[in-house]
Amino acid sequence: MENILEINSLRKEYDNFTLNNVSFKLPYGYIMGLIGPNGAGKTTIIKLIMNLIRKKSGDIKVFGTDNIENEIDIKSRIGFVYDIPPFYDHLTLNQNKAITAQFYREWDQDLFLRYVNDFDLDIKAKFKTLSRGMKMKFQLAMALSHNAELILLDEPTSGLDPVFRRELLDLFSGIIQDEKKSILFSTHITSDLERIADFVTFIKEGQIVFTDEKDSVLESWGVVKGGKELLEKEEASMFKGIKKHEYGFEALVSDVSQARKSFSTSVTIEKPTLEDIMFFMTSKNGGEDA
């Protein structure tokens, strides 16, 4: 599997936040979800890939080449969808398209119109009159109409209704069918990734907690429930994000087989959702054992 995106030891420093030692890979033809709480660094990573901000150190390779050395060529092959759409409010969709599309050498007008039609957009409408969902759809139509191979989306589904979110995910599945395109999208709505993501990268406070095949993550992590007396045991150190309640506790473990070995039938171990993982890992004692 060749990698469409390779990030190595990426570092970016701000006054009160540092992105540290971020590394992950995304092969051609797959979907990766970048999850993490707000402020974890997801947008920072996307901005670094697009060279909107400068890295302190580390490597970013897109399509096999350095993202700064080959910036122009790479950008012509990337479709981007930002959290805040960067288009002109007082212009119509068509006018916005006209300004942007002229810079893409492989702009496909027919394809664009097809998306506009599928997404039910009125290209004569002024951009500012659109709802958040419509604005996102327009960005997406733009991003998909110049034969982009890597689609980067920053929080594309937040603020959207569940129906559209589902449709969007189906759209993503369709896009990667030819094995030549990949999608990276950041989100804090993990349920969206549960189904279609092939890979998941979890970032918290600027550090990668894990990056792996989604299936592997969901198989090796687990939600453990048991009686509070178990927390006294030494093996309890494997519990992350312990939540105690009146009648017992809940916690997360990153290695379910190890948990089974240490605790066997004294605990219930359940398959986690990505949301569970995020929830437990971002609570008080969930951090350090990452």
Next chain:
Amino acid sequence: MLKLSIKDIRIYWFTYVVNFLFWTIMAPAAIQNPDIYMMLPIGFGLLIIIIPLGNDIRDGRDILYASLPIKRRSIIAARYLSSFFLAAAASIWLIILGLAIERFLPGLSGKISDSLSFESILILAFIITLIICIYLPFVLKFGFGAVISGGIAITALAIAGFWLGSSCLISLNKGVPGIETGGNGSLLDSLSGIGIFRNLSKIMEYYGRGISIFIIILVMIIAIIISISISIKIFRGKEL
């Protein structure tokens, strides 16, 4: 690059039309004094640059262009190109308008054509060029807050500086043939600004027309080169 320069017109054409109308209406008011009239293009040119620039910066449009397959330095170069183009268009329009008013409504105006000459147009271009060369990097560095206040400050300073400087220059050169200062040529008289452009042209003629023109153009070119280099450097390092 051309596409980038033209984009502002496509986007902000309505603003430009409003500007044109505004200044067209202002023109007859100023036209009594040809020298003040010759300064109008400075205000007009600047306003026409500020508004789209300000909007773009406030709304973060740079993020859009920086995400497209465009080099950052092209974005800057295009901005200079469109700024100069717009300022030139504004100036040409006002000059033509002034001449037209003089020709068709002679009662309203003073003698624009007296102040108008190759030299005075060159001086105008010089001032505008310097303003743009200082303004663009300034705004780039200090962002939206500087767009309007910076623009007004720089223009005011430029006009004041020009006025004062020229008056001094004229006063110092009152012996030069053809200079008319409307008094006994002291600095105070020069400050009235009467015939400022005419006088400057005479001075230039006196010291050698060719040389003066050459020096002015040379300074303009150097200013542009330095300014663009600074702007590109600032923009290259800008975090968006």
Next chain:
Amino acid sequence: MRIIISNSSEDPIYEQIIKQIKNQIINGELTEQESLPSIRKLAGELGISVITTKRAYEELEREGFIDTVGGKGSFVASQNKEFLREKKMKVVEEKLTEAVSEARMLDIGVKDLKEMLNILYGEEE
């Protein structure tokens, strides 16, 4: 071909796919040489990860149920009669193994189990 994924099942999704395809091959719903959807098409249709379907197909191939020909796709492997019968036996054997271990845990002896089997078969008749 029919694949129904349950998100609430204990079985991981790839295992559900494996089981269902296996069963359909064994009971003849999917015939020999019949072509299967590509892993990407299946993933797209089911709205799941490509890696999941890939894994399912790889496992099915390992167990001899399907063949994947590069460039052409995946097909139900030729099943000889013996092989098929063996597979069917295996399915039942797995279920019986589960039953036996449950029985042991609950202290039910082999005689009771045999009786239960008879009754159950009798019911089917």
